[in-house]
Amino acid sequence: MATQLEADTPTDEEAFRAEVQAFLAENFPAELKNKGNALAGVDGPTDETPAMKAWREAVGAKGWGTPTWPKQYGGGGLTKGQARIVDQEFAKAGAYNPIGGMGVMMFGPTLLEYGSEEQKMEHIPAICRGEVRWCQGYSEPNAGSDLANLQTFAEDKGDHYIVNGQKTWTSGGQWADKCFAIVRTDKSDKHRGISFLLIDMTSPGVEVRPITMISGTSPFCETFFTDVKVPKKNLVGVEGQGWTIGKRLLQHERTNISGGGRLASMMGQSLGDMAKKYCATDADGELADKVLRDKIADFEIRWGSFLLTARRAVEESKATGGVSEISSVLKKVGTKLSQERSELLIEIRGLQGLGWEGDGFTDGELEAVRGWLFGKATTIYGGSTEIQNNIIAKRVLGMLDHQ
Amino acid sequence: MAVLNEEQEMLRDMAREWAVNESPVTEFRKVRASGEPEAFNRDAYATMAQMGWAGIIVPEAHGGSDFGYMSAGLVFEELGKTLTASPLLATTIAASAIALGGSEEQKARWLPKLASGEAIATLAVDEGAAHDPAAIETSVSGGKISGKKTFVHEAHGADLFVVAAKDGLYLVENGAGVTLTTRKLTDQRSHADVTFDGAAADKLAGGGDSLLDDVLDRARVLTAAEMLGMAQQVFDVTLEYLKQRVQFNQVLASFQALQHRMADLFADLAQMRSAVEAGLQAVDSGFGVARAATIAKAEANRVLHTISNQGIQLHGGIGMTDEYDVGFYLKRARVLEASWGSSSFLKDRYASLGGY
Numbered sequence: 001m002a003t004q005l006e007a008d009t010p011t012d013e014e015a016f017r018a019e020v021q022a023f024l025a026e027n028f029p030a031e032l033k034n035k036g037n038a039l040a041g042v043d044g045p046t047d048e049t050p051a052m053k054a055w056r057e058a059v060g061a062k063g064w065g066t067p068t069w070p071k072q073y074g075g076g077g078l079t080k081g082q083a084r085i086v087d088q089e090f091a092k093a094g095a096y097n098p099i100g101g102m103g104v105m106m107f108g109p110t111l112l113e114y115g116s117e118e119q120k121m122e123h124i125p126a127i128c129r130g131e132v133r134w135c136q137g138y139s140e141p142n143a144g145s146d147l148a149n150l151q152t153f154a155e156d157k158g159d160h161y162i163v164n165g166q167k168t169w170t171s172g173g174q175w176a177d178k179c180f181a182i183v184r185t186d187k188s189d190k191h192r193g194i195s196f197l198l199i200d201m202t203s204p205g206v207e208v209r210p211i212t213m214i215s216g217t218s219p220f221c222e223t224f225f226t227d228v229k230v231p232k233k234n235l236v237g238v239e240g241q242g243w244t245i246g247k248r249l250l251q252h253e254r255t256n257i258s259g260g261g262r263l264a265s266m267m268g269q270s271l272g273d274m275a276k277k278y279c280a281t282d283a284d285g286e287l288a289d290k291v292l293r294d295k296i297a298d299f300e301i302r303w304g305s306f307l308l309t310a311r312r313a314v315e316e317s318k319a320t321g322g323v324s325e326i327s328s329v330l331k332k333v334g335t336k337l338s339q340e341r342s343e344l345l346i347e348i349r350g351l352q353g354l355g356w357e358g359d360g361f362t363d364g365e366l367e368a369v370r371g372w373l374f375g376k377a378t379t380i381y382g383g384s385t386e387i388q389n390n391i392i393a394k395r396v397l398g399m400l401d402h403q
Numbered sequence: 404m405a406v407l408n409e410e411q412e413m414l415r416d417m418a419r420e421w422a423v424n425e426s427p428v429t430e431f432r433k434v435r436a437s438g439e440p441e442a443f444n445r446d447a448y449a450t451m452a453q454m455g456w457a458g459i460i461v462p463e464a465h466g467g468s469d470f471g472y473m474s475a476g477l478v479f480e481e482l483g484k485t486l487t488a489s490p491l492l493a494t495t496i497a498a499s500a501i502a503l504g505g506s507e508e509q510k511a512r513w514l515p516k517l518a519s520g521e522a523i524a525t526l527a528v529d530e531g532a533a534h535d536p537a538a539i540e541t542s543v544s545g546g547k548i549s550g551k552k553t554f555v556h557e558a559h560g561a562d563l564f565v566v567a568a569k570d571g572l573y574l575v576e577n578g579a580g581v582t583l584t585t586r587k588l589t590d591q592r593s594h595a596d597v598t599f600d601g602a603a604a605d606k607l608a609g610g611g612d613s614l615l616d617d618v619l620d621r622a623r624v625l626t627a628a629e630m631l632g633m634a635q636q637v638f639d640v641t642l643e644y645l646k647q648r649v650q651f652n653q654v655l656a657s658f659q660a661l662q663h664r665m666a667d668l669f670a671d672l673a674q675m676r677s678a679v680e681a682g683l684q685a686v687d688s689g690f691g692v693a694r695a696a697t698i699a700k701a702e703a704n705r706v707l708h709t710i711s712n713q714g715i716q717l718h719g720g721i722g723m724t725d726e727y728d729v730g731f732y733l734k735r736a737r738v739l740e741a742s743w744g745s746s747s748f749l750k751d752r753y754a755s756l757g758g759y
Contacts, residue, residue, distance in 0.1 A: 270757060270759070272754060272757045272758065272759030273757075273758070273759065275759060276759055285758070286754070286755070286759060287754075287759050293754050293759065294747065294750050294751075294754075296754065296759065297750035297751070297753045297754040297757070298750055300753065300757065301697070301698050301701045301702065301749070301750065301753055302674070302702070302705075304678070304694075304698045305674040305675070305677055305678035305681075305698055305702045306674060308674075308677035308678055308680075308681045308698075309673055309674050309676075309677035311677070312405065312676075312677045312680070312681075315405070315406050316404070316406065318406075319406040326673040329669065329670040329673045329674075332666075332670055333670050333674065386663065388666070389662065389663040389666035389667070390659070390662065390663075390666075392665075392666035392669055392670070393659075393662030393663065393665055393666050394662070396669065397642055397662075397665055397666070397669060398646070399642075399645070399646070399656040399657065399661075399662045399665065400646075400654065400656060400657050401657060402653055402657045402658075403652075403653060403657065
């Protein structure tokens, strides 16, 4: 098979496209066509069928699940143009990217930037192969939006730390192999007393308790650390640098929450069409309830301009090589709109849209109810809307703190 | 801000420089003080036309530059920032009708004059207070047009009216059979009810059945571009004000309640910009124009409405004074919001386009 290409001339692109197509023909199991990647999120266990396993291993071996990551650490080493071709060809074949999760979305990019050579060699290849699931040890009961207030303490014992404390909202903690955490190494300095530590979830003293949410699911956990021994080699960067590294990781998190293809595909179906199935129409074939019709159009216009804004942010970033200043808007607006959509869907369906379980409701209806409830978290996690407002006001608009 | 090519950047920079230096809001104050129903400065308009702005969407064969709607939008945005009073928007919209629906003879007769600034034109559609292109009574018989058009923009300076009649769009020259009744609106610009009583009318026979809708979509996106400039300016001025105004020994910008309100407005403005730029680009590409134009004007209406209100509130008492500019934007905002489709009109149109 041809080696990966460095330059994106039209001929090279064609050759690479053929390489991707050949790879798909050889490796993609037909039974997985048009399925989603159950392992990518944090909301389920890892029951992997043989076909899923084979597909994950094939893509992992090429590094194409993390296409632009460096080849020496197991990534694809592809240019952005080539990565786009991989995306396009996978989509055409109905193939999902089997590599994902927090390791790919948040931790990997951060470790590539701040990690030592040994740490990258130890952790990145396993992420690229989809072999290790990571969870995030950030929030604590008294350190949510005021994240730097965290109290989990890592005591220096020479060649290792002893960690004690409690984390919360650990997404997928019950299924994770490892945790990237920010912990306190110095109690005298709020921000500079924080360090970035990698903790093995199988270590003695780690206890995970799933939290049942209002949606009836338990994707989040409380995580307790009692005298957990963590070797010094698991410190990323230097002691006291954790706040800087941790914030960088949050930028990756925000980008993923707001720009998520999952959100876009979920919102793809017209609410107007949906309403025509559930609600009365008049002689013209229009919704008889004109107030509802107006609400739907109002929503869809704003959703349309949000999609255009996401597209503009991408175009601006490409043109300038930097982050568009409106990228900070996307998380705040996208999450609000997805919540509004859930509420509208319930209004359209009436009580039929409020089923909890059992016969009489379609899978789509039941999913929408759980989605509506769980969706309330999106404006709280990943930096609440209020925190996003602070970021926009201070960093983009230059509005200063109180003196 | 959309990614621009070199020519577009030059055009925008030129428009920005001219608007700031030659046409600041003090120039609008002079127009207002003059009390002339025409409500624009003829010399300034001649300069704008010399710079090529009246011909941006006009084909090169007819004296324009054919730079497209995105480019025209850049100019209207800059002029909107300083509330430049001119018939440029009205003329550009009328020119789009002729470019889309005119015969070769009609194009050759009118487009070069419009592009050079020698003639001024405007579009006359509505016959009531609300935009309603489905309710047109004006009719043409034997080449003579009769009917009454209300609140026509820039009517006093117009040499030519592009008039919507029951069976299509007509060119009507200002002259015999045309009577203007001035309507002073809150923006203090030129508006008039125009009565046509047997005036000579020349039909725009091209452009197909959708000609009126196509022209109105262009009117919507170009108007939205002016509104974008207004919204951006009110936002910028308000942010500056909050950063220097001290109350309780603190600059207002340090209060979180105000920071969050500005973050909301910033997000709204980002959406408005995306919608307006996409609308302009859609007209240039010819793809999905109706829907994109509807989103553009609907978002322009929504966001400029909010920002113009907040512009007053956040300035406090000074924002209520005639001496301060921010009120002018509020008054112009409402006039443009009601033109070519209010928010409810546009939502109804969006739903109809979506088939629900």
